[in-house]
Amino acid sequence: MTAPTSLGKPEPEATKAEPVLSVRNLVKHFPVRSRGLVRRKIGDVHAVCDVSFDLNERETLGLVGESGCGKTTTGRVLLNLVKATSGQVMYQGKDLTKMSASDMRPLRRDLQIVFQDPFASLDPRMTINEIVAEPLRIHGQYGSSEKGRGQVRELLRTVGLNPEHGNRYAHEFSGGQRQRIGIARALALRPKVLVLDEPVSALDVSIQAGVINLLEDLQAELGLSYLFISHDLSVIRHIADRVAVMYLGRIVETAPVEQLFRTAAHPYTQALISAIPLPDPQKERTRKRILLTGDVPSPVNPPSGCRFRSRCPKFANELSEGERQKCVNEVPALVDRGEGHRSACHYAEAMKLI
Amino acid sequence: MTESTDITLDRSGAAPKSDVVLEVDNLTVEFPTDDGAVQAVRGVSYQLRRGDALGIVGESGSGKSVTSLAVLGLLPKTARVKGSVKLLGEELIGKPEKEYAKLRGNKLAMIFQDPLTSLNPVYTVGYQIAEAILAHHDVSKKAARDRAIDLLKTVGIPFPEQRVDNYPHEMSGGMRQRVVIAIAMANDPDVIIADEPTTALDVTVQAQVLEALEAARNETGAAMVLITHDLGVIAGHADRICVMYAGKLVEKGSIDDVFYRPRMPYSLGLLGSLPRLDESGKDRLTPIVGSPPSLLNLPPGCPFTPRCPLAQDVCEQEEPGLYPTGDPEHVAACHFHERLVGVSSSDLFRPISVDTEDLTAADLAPVDLEGQK
Numbered sequence: 186m187t188a189p190t191s192l193g194k195p196e197p198e199a200t201k202a203e204p205v206l207s208v209r210n211l212v213k214h215f216p217v218r219s220r221g222l223v224r225r226k227i228g229d230v231h232a233v234c235d236v237s238f239d240l241n242e243r244e245t246l247g248l249v250g251e252s253g254c255g256k257t258t259t260g261r262v263l264l265n266l267v268k269a270t271s272g273q274v275m276y277q278g279k280d281l282t283k284m285s286a287s288d289m290r291p292l293r294r295d296l297q298i299v300f301q302d303p304f305a306s307l308d309p310r311m312t313i314n315e316i317v318a319e320p321l322r323i324h325g326q327y328g329s330s331e332k333g334r335g336q337v338r339e340l341l342r343t344v345g346l347n348p349e350h351g352n353r354y355a356h357e358f359s360g361g362q363r364q365r366i367g368i369a370r371a372l373a374l375r376p377k378v379l380v381l382d383e384p385v386s387a388l389d390v391s392i393q394a395g396v397i398n399l400l401e402d403l404q405a406e407l408g409l410s411y412l413f414i415s416h417d418l419s420v421i422r423h424i425a426d427r428v429a430v431m432y433l434g435r436i437v438e439t440a441p442v443e444q445l446f447r448t449a450a451h452p453y454t455q456a457l458i459s460a461i462p463l464p465d466p467q468k469e470r471t472r473k474r475i476l477l478t479g480d481v482p483s484p485v486n487p488p489s490g491c492r493f494r495s496r497c498p499k500f501a502n503e504l505s506e507g508e509r510q511k512c513v514n515e516v517p518a519l520v521d522r523g524e525g526h527r528s529a530c531h532y533a534e535a536m537k538l539i
Numbered sequence: 540m541t542e543s544t545d546i547t548l549d550r551s552g553a554a555p556k557s558d559v560v561l562e563v564d565n566l567t568v569e570f571p572t573d574d575g576a577v578q579a580v581r582g583v584s585y586q587l588r589r590g591d592a593l594g595i596v597g598e599s600g601s602g603k604s605v606t607s608l609a610v611l612g613l614l615p616k617t618a619r620v621k622g623s624v625k626l627l628g629e630e631l632i633g634k635p636e637k638e639y640a641k642l643r644g645n646k647l648a649m650i651f652q653d654p655l656t657s658l659n660p661v662y663t664v665g666y667q668i669a670e671a672i673l674a675h676h677d678v679s680k681k682a683a684r685d686r687a688i689d690l691l692k693t694v695g696i697p698f699p700e701q702r703v704d705n706y707p708h709e710m711s712g713g714m715r716q717r718v719v720i721a722i723a724m725a726n727d728p729d730v731i732i733a734d735e736p737t738t739a740l741d742v743t744v745q746a747q748v749l750e751a752l753e754a755a756r757n758e759t760g761a762a763m764v765l766i767t768h769d770l771g772v773i774a775g776h777a778d779r780i781c782v783m784y785a786g787k788l789v790e791k792g793s794i795d796d797v798f799y800r801p802r803m804p805y806s807l808g809l810l811g812s813l814p815r816l817d818e819s820g821k822d823r824l825t826p827i828v829g830s831p832p833s834l835l836n837l838p839p840g841c842p843f844t845p846r847c848p849l850a851q852d853v854c855e856q857e858e859p860g861l862y863p864t865g866d867p868e869h870v871a872a873c874h875f876h877e878r879l880v881g882v883s884s885s886d887l888f889r890p891i892s893v894d895t896e897d898l899t900a901a902d903l904a905p906v907d908l909e910g911q912k
């Protein structure tokens with residue numbers, strides 16, 4: 186494993202070290218077909234649109250946004266579980282999007298995913314031991330049954346579970362325990378990168394806290410890099426080093442975590458932060474909310490220019506007719522406009538919200 | 540068409556305390572099953588004052604929904620309900636379903652997590668709001684429709700004159716929930732019961748719906764019971780809070796008392812498990828070890844005992860009542876509530892990462908609170 190110290194948790198974005206994973210101009214469209222016999226293609230869901238980011242070593246990048254904004258699709262395209270429409274995902278000098286399933290195989294070990302409920306897709310007749318052993322067997326690393334069993338026990342211990350329970354079935358475990366089993370399975374091949382897709386969203390908070398602590402410990406011990414997908418900004422603030430905020434398929438702002446909360450510059454990020462209720466009555470009473478009007482537009486037919494303009498309070502209340510033209514006609518680039526981090530709003534302006 | 544005019548309101552003089560609109564007293568609910576009785580609600584009491592908002596929080600399965608369904612008279616026939624529920628002084632438990640149905644949607648309104656359970660897919664939303672009005676008021680159809688448009692405006696639906704003719708499926712989830720709120724408002728209810736009204740929604744939409752709920756309360760002056768597992772929602776929208784655990788209220792008080800001065804270890808633990816949007820720094824979270832008990836054959840004693848870092852022998856034997864703390868309105872069900880004065884969750888709970896559900900507090904070394912061993 187690499188030197189654990191200096192690389193630790195880089196605050197500024199400008200780290201010289203090579204990123205583990207580089208995503209460039211990633212696009213994913215899903216065809217929309219007409220009903221009936223012929224099922225002609227009548228349009229595209231623009232699920233992921235020109236997404237670029239780097240994931241650094243031992244870093245947690247939080248990917249946050251509301252339902253349907255393309256978080257899961259980004260995670261899946263990234264791991265080549267779903268074919269990209271265009272764009273690049275560079276890992277160890279190779280572009281994953283161009284690789285066939287068999288070429289991907291050796292790389293699968295390094296790149297793993299944990300789902301919201303890992304058991305939704307698993308055989309209920311398998312014991313926990315078998316579930317965790319499966320990736321080892323597939324990749325020919327199980328070895329003798331003694332060695333294999335030892336590895337499985339060790340993995341269960343690593344995720345804080347009692348190895349004595351390995352002969353039980355998934356349904357005998359609670360949500361938090363299942364999530365730990367999903368993590369054990371993802372760790373089996375000693376990956377470098379984990380995509381965590383809403384790993385704690387289904388859990389009660391008192392249980393969620395233990396799983397979050399576990400993920401933090403594993404990162405420190407095993408030197409993992411996380412792409413942590415969540416719709417919950419509180420969890421993201423707690424666990425992430427950097428954050429990328431998505432809206433309708435695009436990244437609208439990205440910043441080191443503290444900077445994002447101190448100086449959110451995109452009107453959507455601002456609305457998102459201000460909408461989250463704080464478990465603190467005094468702060469809640471004095472807080473100013475930015476209320477958005479309207480609903481998220483259809484990703485089949487996203488607005489021209491800035492995709493947020495149909496709900497943007499700045500567009501509606503502050504801009505002149507002339508200024509609005511720019512929002513309607515030009516896609517705002519994701520660049521630093523003087524706030525110290527990148528945001529995709531023509532009129533970005535840092536604001537402190539909490 | 541039934542006529543029930545506002546005269547009923549004047550009878551509130553008959554209520555014991557004119558200020559109290561809803562009084563729940565020692566409510567218990569059991570569900571008989573093959574394995575024995577599920578004790579879903581075990582002696583819940585609370586009073587809701589006119590215009591007040593009471594939040595109910597608790598873990599999944601703690602009995603929040605069953606308590607409210609019992610108040611609304613909506614439990615399945617198999618449920619065994621005991622205790623008393625008084626609305627404006629009038630006893631509801633044991634009321635024939637026909638009379639209950641008349642109260643619901645009139646004095647007693649409800650909002651559930653899924654708006655589609657409350658809306659009929661084959662009628663426009665305007666028709667459904669108007670129906671709710673016409674069911675209890677003798678007004679013209681035109682007047683009912685105008686009122687429907689007004690109500691849609693109050694709950695923040697843009698272009699209400701057009702939206703009034705939409706079917707539910709033509710609206711987003713957040714808009715549908717606002718229609719349900721409009722229907723709930725239609726007859727100036729005294730009490731609105733909202734069970735996880737925003738849980739299925741995105742946060743920016745949740746903010747819109749909560750705003751609509753506030754508007755509804757302002758306009759009708761209704762008192763509200765707001766059930767949610769989100770402590771943030773309670774902090775912003777309730778005056779008082781009840782914390783539920785294993786079918787019981789374990790702490791009750793003003794939101795400031797319970798959030799800033801919790802006196803029941805479970806409430807303290809819940810607050811300490813929350814990742815905070817408003818705090819930088821990476822303080823470790825403190826989960827609560829163990830999981831809630833089964834509501835079948837509950838052992839005697841405090842139901843939080845196996846998870847509680849303060850537990851002593853007495854906790855296993857005697858179930859604590861709701862003891863008054865500093866403020867008599869602030870009560871907590873813990874034998875050792877006095878020891879929690881000035882204690883923070885990180886003093887009491889550990890930042891562990893192992894599978895907490897397989898542990899009990901006894902598996903960890905006892906905590907060392909000041910003034911005790």
Ligand SMILES: Nc1ncnc2c1ncn2[C@@H]1O[C@H](COP(=O)(O)OP(=O)(O)OP(=O)(O)O)[C@@H](O)[C@H]1O
Binds near residue numbers: 250
């Ligand atoms: N296989 C598919 N076919 C067609 N459309 C899809 C498919 N998968 C996703 N989409 C669409 O792509 C968009 C992005 O979906 P995605 O699941 O990535 O969002 P998300 O951010 O993960 O949302 P959530 O928070 O609800 O999980 C949505 O509009 C979704 O309906």
Ligand SMILES: Nc1ncnc2c1ncn2[C@@H]1O[C@H](COP(=O)(O)OP(=O)(O)OP(=O)(O)O)[C@@H](O)[C@H]1O
Binds near residue numbers: 606
């Ligand atoms: N019809 C029923 N028959 C048997 N048990 C029931 C029935 N309805 C509810 N219960 C049980 O009663 C207990 C309390 O359930 P309730 O729905 O009130 O929980 P809750 O606090 O609302 O949880 P959540 O946060 O998940 O909504 C649970 O253990 C549940 O399984």
Ligand code: SF4
Binds near residue numbers: 451495532533
């Ligand atoms: S580019 Fe225009 S519409 Fe988009 S967020 Fe900025 S101000 Fe709003």
Ligand SMILES: [Mg+2]
Binds near residue numbers: 256
């Ligand atoms: Mg998703």
Ligand SMILES: [Mg+2]
Binds near residue numbers: 603604605734
């Ligand atoms: Mg419920």
